[in-house]
Amino acid sequence: xxxxVVPAAEAVVTTVVTKIVKEKEKAEEANKxxxxxxxxxxxxPFSEKLKWLNIMLWGGSFLLLFExxxxxxxxxxxxxxxxxxxxxxxxxxxxxxxxxxxxxVTAVWAVMVAVTYSVExxxxxxxxxxx
Amino acid sequence: MTLLITTFAAIISTVVWYNKMPDNAMKTGILSLMFWGAxxxxxxxxxxxxxxxxxxxFKPSAEVMLNDxxxxxSVVALGLVVWLIIILIKDPxxxxxxxxxxx
Numbered sequence: 001x002x003x004x005v006v007p008a009a010e011a012v013v014t015t016v017v018t019k020i021v022k023e024k025e026k027a028e029e030a031n032k033x034x035x036x037x038x039x040x041x042x043x044x045p046f047s048e049k050l051k052w053l054n055i056m057l058w059g060g061s062f063l064l065l066f067e068x069x070x071x072x073x074x075x076x077x078x079x080x081x082x083x084x085x086x087x088x089x090x091x092x093x094x095x096x097x098x099x100x101x102x103x104x105v106t107a108v109w110a111v112m113v114a115v116t117y118s119v120e121x122x123x124x125x126x127x128x129x130x131x
Numbered sequence: 132m133t134l135l136i137t138t139f140a141a142i143i144s145t146v147v148w149y150n151k152m153p154d155n156a157m158k159t160g161i162l163s164l165m166f167w168g169a170x171x172x173x174x175x176x177x178x179x180x181x182x183x184x185x186x187x188x189f190k191p192s193a194e195v196m197l198n199d200x201x202x203x204x205s206v207v208a209l210g211l212v213v214w215l216i217i218i219l220i221k222d223p224x225x226x227x228x229x230x231x232x233x234x
Contacts, residue, residue, distance in 0.1 A: 034178060052164055059165025061185040062174045062207050062213070067133065067173075070202050097179055108171060 001073055001083040001090050004064035006098030007105060011057035017055055022047040043120045053109040060105060132174040132196055136203030140210065141166035156223045162214040196212065 025045050068074040073082055083090040144163035151159060179190045191199070222228055 043216030055161055055164040061170025063169035063210060064172055066206060066209055067202060097175055100175045104171050104175055105168055
């Protein structure tokens, strides 16, 4: 029906957040250069990690949009969703399937980020030991 | 069937990405994340449908299966086309840039 709209809406928010975080990281980087702080730890910036979530949400929503087009649930004219004739059912589906989709993708991304942090920590420790 | 085909596409693209790392010139990570995102979303759909229909979910008719097979293959093709467009726009190996410079 219209479940993919929820992860797509989340994708809009996370894309904006990624842009803000990237700007902050750039400013911090410039500050570090001005203060001439050396010995920076090589880790993946958080904005890069947010990009993973963006790709999963945008990519997944786009492919689901295609599936909805395939099944004739999305049409190229107003109101675009055939289920809009029964708004109650459509909204219920968005509130259940859509929200669950967004939550599951975000949860998987959170696990990916947690694993990456632990790998980064380990490699920093190993590098410190080797020195 | 669509979920299964997309999940296989996600697994294969992840293996290719891992095999090529740290060389990320072909940006296969984008492809794998895109397929994983879609697979997770369809997994939710499948679980909800299973809760509603029970074991019948695993007994689709031949017609439904064939339609899902075509849909799954089309989804993989569309994902690959999107990835190809990203590659051509970003031109990570500078091939298109060099070609245009020559002209």
